[in-house]
Amino acid sequence: MAGLIDVRALIERVGPTLLRTVRLPDTTGCVGDVVIAEPDVPASVAEGDLVLGLAVTDSAQAVSLARECGRQAAAAVLLKPPLSTDDEVLATAEDHRLAVVEVSRGTAWAQLVWLIRAALAGSGVEDVEDRDPTRMGSAGLGDLFRLADAVAEVVDAPVTIEDAHSQVLAYSARQDLTDPARVSTIMGRKQPDDVLAKFRAHGTFRKLTKGGSAIFVPAQQDGTLPRLIMPIRMGGELLGSMWAVVTGEVSEERATAFADTAPLVALQLLRWRALADAERQRSAGLVRLLLEGGEGWRAAANELALPSTTHRVIAIDVRSAGNSAEGRRLAMWEWITRGIGPRPLVAEIGGVLYIVVPDRTGTGGWPALREALEGHGVQPHPLIAAGTAAGVAELAQSRTQADEVLGLLHTGRVHDRIAVYEELWHLLVLNRIAGASADAGVGALGPVPALREHDRAQGTEYLATLxxxxxxxxxxxxASAELRVHPNTFRYRMKRLTRIAPVDLDDPDVRSALLVQLLAERWAHHG
Known part of the structure; x- marks a missing residue:
């Protein structure tokens, strides 16, 4: 990092709340970088460095660090009180024309690294980096990546910042110390199920859920390196966690500095969540325009950058899964937007979640989403219905089809996890016949009313038999096996019902009319 700012200007830019000048030479060179140096590792300090005394615990170490910083022509050494005003430290700094800066006692070291790096870059902490454009932009994750870098410096280990669902939101640039679990976590943007199972077996997530202090997980026999984990909480709510891959037990100073960063990370996670919620609501409004098929669908499709290929509309109804539907709907929304491809398009209309998904193979396509939904372990299962593939202009029609299949699921006649429009055409035909017949009043014609009344009054099952x-x-x-009666009992019932309601069963038109009536009767009762 090229230094374009001297110590005095840097302190002014970071602010007097965090930094105070204790000793400043008449002239200072430009700051080159900010480093955290161990007192006994001389090579870790270079000319122009701003050196943070995070691991310095006593006066002797502070003096040693100041001496080494002076020899290497460092720009300044930053210490917390009382070491920042120690007479021997100041005398050593004066001998070597070294600036001494006091760090406010309550300042988190990672926060200081974060702010100083932003100041050295000539930017504010709100700026967004471009390390990973797919995870940046309106969600405001750039600050989290920069903060992960700062935490990695403090704990001297690679770091990830994850949400409460083990989804990776940001990771430090430094990932030199790693293992297969960390590689798969970074690549997949979340901790894989097998990795999560290992840490669950160790009781890690139970401690995360209940605790508020750093957790050390030792190395495992399969080669998984040790972890230092810090839950991120705000107001009692678990917002996420920080994970550092370490070589072994971490010094008390670095572990404390790691834990001290939690409030700052919590604020950033709240900010990220607020931005993500706003983005989600904006996107949902555009998706609603697409699905309602009004005049604004074309503009909505352009703003969403929806490709002109075919898509399906998937309807998910959690209202039938018991109480607290709102919470489960939000959980399902978050699960979808976390794990189903890039920029999934989701909206809620009338208590039902609708997903617009490309009708293609591969990540983010309909087959991948179907497989994920079939494997989703939420209990009780929501009702999931899929319309047919359609062009962007016909998405409202695909939504109508999904709604029709969803209505079919509500009858209880379909027992699959997911109902797809073109796969259930025969049941849709029967359902439509039942609806049309009921509207036309066909159930009041012919012998059916007499048999219905007899069944009601006498407890017989003549309509089912017919x-x-x-x-x-x-x-x-x-036929008798379907009713679970003896064939002779079935034959006897058929003779009896033709006496109660005489009908010519040899006439094919009569048989067709009766079948339509009985289908309408059964489907209407099921609905």
Whole structure:
């Protein structure tokens, strides 16, 4: 990092709340970088460095660090009181024309690294880096990446910042110390299930959920390196966690500095969540325009950068899964936006979640989403319905189809985890016939009303018997098996019902009319 600012200007830019000049030579060179140096590692300090005495615990170490900083022509040494005003430290600094800066006692070292680096870069802490454009932009994750870098310097280890669902939000540039678990976590943007299982077995997540202090997890037999983990909380709520891959037990000073960063990370996570919520609501409003099919659909599609390929609309209804539907709906929304491809398009309409997903193979496509939804372990299962593939201009039609299939799921006649429009065409035909027949009043015609009344008054099952006979013409054994009665009992019932309501069952038109009536009757009762 090229230094373009001297110590005096840097202190003014970071602010007197955090830094105070204790000793400043008449002239100081430009600051080259900010480093955290161990007192006994001379090579860690270079000319122009701003040296943070994080690991300095007593006067002797502070004097040694000041001496080494002076020899290497460092720009300044930063210490917390009382070491910042120690007479021997100041005398040594004067001998070597070294600036001494006091760090406010309550300042987190990682916060200081973060702010100083921003000042050296000539930018504010709100600026966004471009290390990972797919995770930046409106979600405001640039500050989290920069903060992860600062925490990594403090703890002297690679760091990830994760949300409460083990989704990786940011990671430090330094990832030199690693293992397969960390590699797969970074690559997949979340901790894989097998890695999560290892830490759960160790009780790590139980401690994260209940505790508020740093957790050390020793190395495991499979080669997984030790971890230092810090829960991130605000107002009692677990917002996420920081994970550092370490070589072994961490010094008390560095572990404390790691833990001290938690409030700062919590503020950034709250800021990120607020920005993400705003972005989600903006996107949801545009998706609603697409699905409602009004005049604004074209502008919405352009703003969402929706490709002109075919998509499906998926409807997810958690209202049938018991109480607290709002919480489960939000959890499902977050799960979808975390794990299903780039920029999933989700909106809520009338208590139902709708997802617009490309009808293609690969990450983020309909087959991948279907597989993920089928494997989603939420209990009780939500109702999930898929419309057919459609162009962008016909997404409202795909949504209508998803709604129709969702209505079919509500009847209880479909037992699959996911119902797809074109796969259930036969049931949709019957459902439409039932609805049209009920509207036309066909159930009041012919012998059906008499048989219905007899069943109601006498507890008989003549309508069910007639329906089985029509479904299996000329096959009384199969028909009786469907009703779970003896074939002779079935034959007797058929003779009786034709006496109660005389009907010509040899006429094919009569049989067709009766079947339509009985289908409408059964589907109407099921709905």
């Amino acid at each position: 329906h089985a006979w029509l479904r299996h013409p000329g096959d009384p054994r199969t």
